Amino acid sequence: MVAAAELARAGWKVVLLERNPDIGGFIASGERTLAGYTHDTFSSWHPLFVSGPAYASLGEDLARHGLEYRNTDDVVTASVAEDGAVTLAYRDPEATAAGFANPVDGQAYLDALERFGRSAPVIGEMMGSELRSIGLVRNLARFLKSNGRRGSEEWLRELATSGRSYCAREFTGTEVDHLWVPWLLHAGLSPDHASGGFLLPVLAATMHGFGLPVVAGGSANLIKAFRGLFDELGVDVHADTDVDRIVVERGRAVGVEAGGHRFDARRAVLASVTPTALYGSLLSESPSRLRTQASRYRYGRGEMQVHVALSAPPKWRDPRLNKVPLVHISDGSSSTGIACAEAEAGLLPSRPTVVVGQQFLLDSSRVPPGAGALWLQLQEVPYGAGWTPELARAHAQRAIDRVAAHAELDVLAVDVISPADLADYNVNAVGGDPYGGSSELDQSFLWRPLPDAGRHRTHVKGLWHIGASTHPGAGLGAGSGHLVATTLKRS
Numbered sequence: 453m454v455a456a457a458e459l460a461r462a463g464w465k466v467v468l469l470e471r472n473p474d475i476g477g478f479i480a481s482g483e484r485t486l487a488g489y490t491h492d493t494f495s496s497w498h499p500l501f502v503s504g505p506a507y508a509s510l511g512e513d514l515a516r517h518g519l520e521y522r523n524t525d526d527v528v529t530a531s532v533a534e535d536g537a538v539t540l541a542y543r544d545p546e547a548t549a550a551g552f553a554n555p556v557d558g559q560a561y562l563d564a565l566e567r568f569g570r571s572a573p574v575i576g577e578m579m580g581s582e583l584r585s586i587g588l589v590r591n592l593a594r595f596l597k598s599n600g601r602r603g604s605e606e607w608l609r610e611l612a613t614s615g616r617s618y619c620a621r622e623f624t625g626t627e628v629d630h631l632w633v634p635w636l637l638h639a640g641l642s643p644d645h646a647s648g649g650f651l652l653p654v655l656a657a658t659m660h661g662f663g664l665p666v667v668a669g670g671s672a673n674l675i676k677a678f679r680g681l682f683d684e685l686g687v688d689v690h691a692d693t694d695v696d697r698i699v700v701e702r703g704r705a706v707g708v709e710a711g712g713h714r715f716d717a718r719r720a721v722l723a724s725v726t727p728t729a730l731y732g733s734l735l736s737e738s739p740s741r742l743r744t745q746a747s748r749y750r751y752g753r754g755e756m757q758v759h760v761a762l763s764a765p766p767k768w769r770d771p772r773l774n775k776v777p778l779v780h781i782s783d784g785s786s787s788t789g790i791a792c793a794e795a796e797a798g799l800l801p802s803r804p805t806v807v808v809g810q811q812f813l814l815d816s817s818r819v820p821p822g823a824g825a826l827w828l829q830l831q832e833v834p835y836g837a838g839w840t841p842e843l844a845r846a847h848a849q850r851a852i853d854r855v856a857a858h859a860e861l862d863v864l865a866v867d868v869i870s871p872a873d874l875a876d877y878n879v880n881a882v883g884g885d886p887y888g889g890s891s892e893l894d895q896s897f898l899w900r901p902l903p904d905a906g907r908h909r910t911h912v913k914g915l916w917h918i919g920a921s922t923h924p925g926a927g928l929g930a931g932s933g934h935l936v937a938t939t940l941k942r943s
């Protein structure tokens with residue numbers, strides 16, 4: 453959507469094809485439980501979007517078409533452990549550090565944020581640009597200049613470190629682990645995956661800097677704003693149009709076919725798909741190395757979404773949680789690590805990390821007056837088939853029970869979206885993976901999506917690969933669409 457808007461604004465004639473009845477992919481909202489309750493069906497939190505270059509480019513245009521955000525400037529996220537211990541993060545890093553039992557840890561936390569802040573511009577530049585390009589050499593030189601040899605090596609070490617090990621090494625207490633390790637799930641990682649040590653300060657700094665913005669009135673209003681902008685720019689949107697083939701003539705992508713109907717493309721085709729689809733079915737021919745690598749592309753754990761309508765806001769046993777937009781129920785690396793291992797072994801975790809979204813605290817229009825709602829996310833569920841509605845409902849109840857151990861809830865209605873439902877809704881969520889493929893280090897950065905295709909320009913002239921399966925990966929940053937649109941506008 454970002455690429456379509458940016459190219460159309462630069463004067464390109466753009467056709468946007470979507471197989472679902474509406475555009476938006478994993479951005480949607482609606483009354484999924486009861487009348488008067490608006491739930492973000494899938495994604496909800498937009499720190500990646502508002503902190504990224506795509507929003508800097510399109511934010512004002514989308515605002516003209518009705519996009520508004522609601523955010524917090526106080527407490528932003530928290531974790532609650534099995535024994536009821538709570539760790540809180542505020543927008544203010546100092547207030548957050550002041551809550552740590554050992555002042556040495558508080559200072560180490562502030563130092564880690566400060567260190568990230570110094571390198572943030574060049575890290576941001578690398579995340580937003582083509583890694584396999586001469587630009588990388590320039591960025592690495594900048595990085596080396598600002599961090600020195602030793603400092604740069606430290607970053608490299610962070611990249612090789614898991615979140616669990618980073619916290620154990622850098623802090624004496626458990627607060628940073630408790631607070632931020634569950635956030636690695638939102639990056640598609642586990643506490644024991646490499647690159648967690650790099651991502652933890654990035655996640656923390658993003659939350660301190662940008663909070664947890666949600667779309668006023670529900671995520672569908674972002675799609676409405678895009679629709680308005682598309683109408684203004686003349687983007688030709690075709691929903692219910694499943695592209696089954698990319699047409700290549702003399703080595704160049706010249707259009708696509710959907711159900712026998714051909715759409716011609718004079719300048720470029722951008723495909724927001726998985727490598728499995730691109731090299732496995734959409735292109736009839738590709739080099740065998742690419743096809744082999746695509747066939748070995750790994751998907752990550754599955755994900756479940758549970759929407760709960762409440763007669764009143766939850767009454768948390770620790771009342772500080774009554775105003776936190778997003779709470780993790782987790783003991784940090786220990787319980788989240790076990791739950792991830794269970795899910796990766798094909799088991800349903802007995803003590804899942806529950807992501808508890810309380811969007812209604814930021815946006816009262818989401819629920820009837822005096823009511824409450826929960827957006828529960830379970831990111832440690834097995835990848836693949838075998839899901840029945842009964843199994844999904846039982847696991848959802850396990851999650852609700854885990855919340856009820858910490859808060860009084862008066863549940864009126866529940867809506868459950870299983871990994872199988874995710875995969876049915878969006879072909880990019882293979883096996884229910886919400887992030888378009890595992891985000892482990894070997895499938896990220898230079899190697900996303902594939903070692904031989906670690907950039908957005910493909911081996912077919914005029915064909916560009918974008919979306920969560922490509923650098924800089926999953927989430928609502930729209931990084932790849934913006935990057936490719938920017939490159940194409942310059943060409």
Ligand SMILES: Cc1cc2nc3c(=O)[nH]c(=O)nc-3n(C[C@H](O)[C@H](O)[C@H](O)COP(=O)(O)OP(=O)(O)OC[C@H]3O[C@@H](n4cnc5c(N)ncnc54)[C@H](O)[C@@H]3O)c2cc1C
Nearest residue numbers: 470471477478494495496497695880886919920926927928
């Ligand atoms: C439940 C859930 C919660 C999440 N929460 C958050 C969150 O709060 N914040 C955050 O930043 N991220 C979140 N994410 C991740 C984020 O939503 C995704 O990473 C992001 O939506 C990926 O965007 P994308 O542009 O790659 O495309 P997608 O959202 O995957 O959209 C791709 C679109 O292309 C269409 N398509 C694919 N193939 C074809 C074809 N052949 N023909 C026609 N159309 C096709 C699909 O139908 C789909 O509409 C969440 C994901 C899920 C599933």
